[in-house]
Amino acid sequence: MSGPPSAEEVGDAGWAPLSGRSLWASGVKSLVIVAGAVAGLLRLLLGGDWPVGGIVAACAGAAVLIVAAMLAYDGARLRTTRWRLTRERLELRSGITVRQHRSIPRDRVRSVDLRADPVCRAFGLTVVKIGTGEHAGEGDELVLDPLSKHEAEALRRTLLRQEHERAAPQDGPLAELRWSWIRYAPLSVWTFTGAALLLGGVYKVLGSFGLKGLAGRAASGLWDWVTAQPLVAIPLLLAVNAVAGALGAALLFAESWARYRLEREPGRLRLRRGLLTVRSLTLEERRLRGVELSEPLLLRMGGGARVKTVATGLGKAGEHETEDVAALTPPVPRALAAQVAARIAGVSPAVFAGLAPHPRAAGRRRIVRALATFAVLSAATALATLLLPVPWLWLIPAVALPAGLWAAVAGAASLGHALGERHLLARRGAVARRTIALERRGISGWTFSESYFQRRSGLLTVSAATAAGKGRYDVVDVGRGDGLDLAARAVPGLLEPFLVRDGMPARQ
Known part of the structure; x- marks a missing residue:
């Protein structure tokens, strides 16, 4: 396999083009636009007094113009887009009317995402998205659309420094597709x-x-x-x-999720999946800041769960993508999800079950909130029935009461937290329960918040700030003393200047 063009091979001024086969792929994709345009044109012309020959000629002309316009645009894009890989940087020049020159230092590359839809696969093309260790946004990732399949794979290996690495001994993949999961x-x-x-x-x-x-x-x-x-x-x-x-x-x-395989390569995780659109995501493990065990209600009732990563350098989902880019597994049995999450985080699966419960006051708050919601809905329904005599409106508070009480009890039962050797663990959620295992070394700060009702109940919410994932993860409705002690022990020294212990004032 030949490697990607680099300054070492073609000189510091050498710039490589994107794959010219993109023109063929654009021509095929333009047929979708042609179909919609021809359908609309047919609808318009059939309403008039047009001969059949004229209709056919108009539709053919429109199709030719659309395909030609798409090919002209893609040709101009290919002519004005160049990239190169030097010893220090990956650079991209692009833009038809407004020229851009963007670059990423090679030592900041943290993830490489390869994606190929059916049309790209037919022509041996792959779209390459290179992410850095920052929150994905403008200037933090480069997209090479497209490269040849072999060139894209070689670039991935080069950027993630795999060319000269020996394969580390493995015990098999972390997870591999089983079609029984489709249930x-x-x-x-x-x-x-x-x-x-x-x-x-x-x-x-x-x-x-x-x-x-x-x-x-x-x-x-x-x-x-x-x-x-x-x-x-x-x-x-x-x-x-x-x-x-x-x-x-x-x-x-x-x-x-067809062909799904999650495996650990030397220093990184690699996820491959997809039947029609094939996707390959490689993520450096040193950018991982934890894992999330996600259990939406229906999936939880069926005994399933999903594993997501908490990491820096992950891009956002595309405009038409439905899958979460942070998902590491499809819906799988909960025991397997806990096992995969534990292997990724380097902890025992038992830590996800051994969480400390929160005070009873947290449950009382939720029950009071459910009863207050029921009272408000009842009052609003009574007022509405005076204006509109519709008896079925009373179904709203009648359903809200048991649903609210169930959510209160389930939400209180889901609350839990623990402090492991390397991770802070927190669980919450009634409808969508989430268990977070966040690396303590990735916590950069704390936020403590108390509402009026939390203060009366002796509770607070502890929020850990991190550069990965959502940026903030909460331990909700924990006892005031337990919450402060949890934060102090999770990152020793970070909170000590602000704590008061044994009657001693905080250091200024």
Whole structure:
């Protein structure tokens, strides 16, 4: 495999172009725009007195113009884009009308993301996204769109200094796809809303093809059937929606996580997955600041969980991406998720179960909040029924009371924290429970907050600041003394100047 062009090989002034095969990929992708434009043009011309030959010629001309415009733009982009790898930096020059020269020091490269959609794969192309150790934003990552597949892989190995490293002994991958995990795919709210969103999209597509009247008549007929036989129609529609949503979730799981493999390379983690769009993410372990065990309600009820990374240098999800870029696993059995998270963090899986509970006052706060919400909703419903005599409005507070009490009890039961040898652990959440294992060396500061009701209950919220992930992770409703002691022991010396112990004043 040949390596990427570098200053060592082509001289300090040598700049390499992107792959010229991008023109072929752009031509194929432009056919999607052509299809939409031709459909709209057909709708317009069929409404007039145009001959068939004229319609065909107009549509063909529009298609040629669109493809030519896309190819011209991509050709100009390729001509004005150059990159090079020197001993110190990765540089990129780009811009058709406004020229840009951006660069990243090689010692700041922390992640390399390789991505190839079906069209790119057909032409042997890969999009390379290089991230630094900062929060991903303008100037903190470079995108080479596209390189050849072999050139992209060689660049990844060079940037992450793997060319001369010997493979470290491994005990196999940290996790590898098992198709039995697909049973967790439907355990998401998208299962119950996906079919409705799909129908809305179909309605818009039919409208763009001039079939809005047909779609409207179909929707009107469906509504008439539901109102005529609600006891039969509503359960049947809900069942069809759930089945369609579950099938869609399973297909999305297969597309996103096929060929999934998470493994540890020397000094880094590498995640590979994807059926149609193949993605490979390499992340330096020294930029990891912890892991997150995520358990949304439905997934938790099914005994599953997901593992996410808390790291610097991760880019944001693309505009049309649905997957979390921080996700290290698909939905998997909770025991396996805890095992993978523990292996990544270098701790025992038992630490995720041995968290200290929070004071009973934390549970009382949640119950009081649920009862107060019920009282407010009841008062608002009583006022509304005076103006609009609609008895079913009372269903709102009637449902809110048991739901609020359940959330209060579940939220209180989820609270927990612990201090390990290297990590601060915190758990919270009733509907979406999250357990964070945050490296103590990555904590840069503390924030302590107390609301009026927290002060009356002797509670506070301790927030650990870090440069990774969300930037702040909270230990909610912990006892005042326990919270201060937890922060003081987690990062020795950071909080000591501000503490008062045994009646001694804080140092100024």
